[in-house]
Amino acid sequence: MKEAHLSALSYEDALQAFSDQSLFENKTWRYSPEAFPLTSAQVKQIEQIGQACYEFYKAQETLYLRSVEGKNLLRNRPLKAPWVAAYLDRGKPEALIAHARAKALRGTVPMVIRPDLLVTEDGFAVTEIDSVPGGIGLTAFLNRLYTDVHGDALIGAGAQDMVTAFYEVLASRVPNVSAPYVAILVSDEAATYRPEMEWLASQLRQLGKRVHVFHPDDVMPLGDDICVGIDGDPQKVDVIYRFWELFDLANVSIAEFLLKAREAAQVRLTPPMRPFQEEKLSLALFHHHILEDFWRENLSKQSYKVLAKVIPQSWVMDPVELPPNAVLDAPYVGG
Template sequence: MLTVSQIEAAYPPQGLFPRSAERTEDLLDADAPSTGYRHFPWLLSPAPLELEKPLIRQLQGLGHILAKFQDACHELYHRSAAGETHPWIAKMLDAGKPDWLVAAQRSRRLRQTAPRIIRPDLMLTDGGFAITELDSVPGGQGITAWLSALYAGDGYSILGGATGMIDGFRAAHPGGAHFLISEESSDYLPETNLFAAMLGDGYTVGRAETADAAALQGKTVYRFFELFDTDNIPPSRDLIDHAAQGRLSLSPPPIQHLEEKAWLALFHMPGLQSTWKTLLRGSHYDRLREIIPHGWLLDPAPLPEQAALPWLNLHSWMEVARLSQKERRLVLKISGFDPTSWGGRGVHIGHDMPSPEWQAAIERALADYPEKLWIMQEFHPGRIIEHWHYRQDEGDPRASLMPGRVRLCPYYYRHADGNTVLGGCLATIVPADKKKIHGMRDAILVPCTPA
């Protein structure tokens, strides 16, 4: 078991966080107390999180299923854009996006392109997993790679292996890659520098705002900036246009519709079930039905008098807004293409907020349609587990068990040969009374190991 002194002694010279400021709300909760550690703004643990072998097997097989789901979404979007089926889907997903970005994602080159990294957010529940998001521009690769190597070096069998993150990224980006970090994502610069150093020759880091698209022709560019932020990144349009023309390779590809959480709601829409069954293998469809919570798109269009919102069995969103606090075990979240769509900032948990605020959030979501999409999902409570952590008490680090809920973030890499491989998995364990799970000062961050 690792000690605090061993973990702090292994802290990389490149650092993991900005020295001038602590991580943003994506990692930290400003209201939480300081951990007291010299380097780390999270709770340290002597051991990785143990997962039962059936869960390990499910995680190892999930990447392929999610890759096929993304392929199905991409195919459905393009068929919709061509008017072949459900033309309202592409129209809805494209609303509020710049015309040039829509044209780029509809290009022949990008139609044949798939994301090379798949990073779902999985809530660990009593029944297994619940997917809350498919992160298209994931952070945490450097931290997960470093933690995996650290705990593997102490003798633990780490999910993905000691170098799984490194091997996976290299296989998905053979020949090297140039990471471009935007100011919006600058808190991830230190860990990206570390990750590039771990990857070795051919993997470099630069700033997105000063990139030269012409100088990057023929190269693979890792896009560490969100597509909603392109107005603040002068070279972004040139980079995306070059990618659409095949002059360089952008990873993740600049395909905005794949960065929308709306697909999680569209997957459960009754009128699309026959389409999904056509696009997906039966076993993949069934597994996705098990792990994607029921979801709905918030559309202000009135329903016919005899109709109801599926599963909710209510006639209007205003009826949903008037549900009692106990009845609204629901989560409202913005779909994408907005600064609040990452880091848990655009998430509203129905039973954890006063009725006026819940109603106001629904009214705002309806008013935003169609320029900004919002989805609602069934709330799946996380399973309560206990895990060891060190808390600094008067300078004496002591290990104790903390009851908590777990978010699992597995990193899947699509190799050039089409295989999807699990590189590693970061577990975020927050105190049991927390409803939202994201990085925070009172969270434990560890890799995973078979029980």
């Protein structure tokens, strides 16, 4: 919220709003009469962070794939870094690694990303860039709840609503389908967030959109397609929004089919199942001194400057033996 407000939200109205609509399973809330305030300078910085994060994802893919293929990272001097892919692939199933490298997925990034920000005395600090973020429905709900409080001062007021923006970005995956059927699949591990996704889907159905929430066990492969049962008949799913973490893949019943699906089916799943896009390790790679020139070449000057300021200095902790003459690039502890 920008600085300005009309009238505060009463405790009774806030309590009633959250009583009428559960957004997170088994969660309680502290209510505020006003939305969290942001200065115009902070709003501008958040917008810059958003653009920088998008560029970071694109550059991250370039870094990973060039590392995998043994290609040079820079335009004007030799630099190869096979260790980057080795780090990012460590502990991942071979089938998932192969899927992430598939040509059909080249250039794909998560359709919704959320940088987790801390407000510090020196400005914002990024603790994570989340590819499967909770809070999409919650944020949309809160924006609507506080509209009467802040009017046009509310961030996003007068612009595209988050509910419709979420749908349009999903529908863009299948531009040739006029009224796509969208299935939001929420795993057991992510069940806490199912209520907000149910609310989001219900809002879209009120707009005439075909969006429903399912458990992964509720969908079934039918030939090259994925279907759900609607009134006893199979309904082809045009787009899947994946709401499960890749570390939970072994517990997702449809995962094996998705990993082996034909190219068209792979593209209709978002966020794409590309584990290198979901690693906090990437924040440490941004600060790795060997890769500094790569990031400068593959990010705009503005975005590099923004990320250098908001991503805290981070190091890769690798438990390997070092020869006596080696130097470990790591923080000093205790001086």
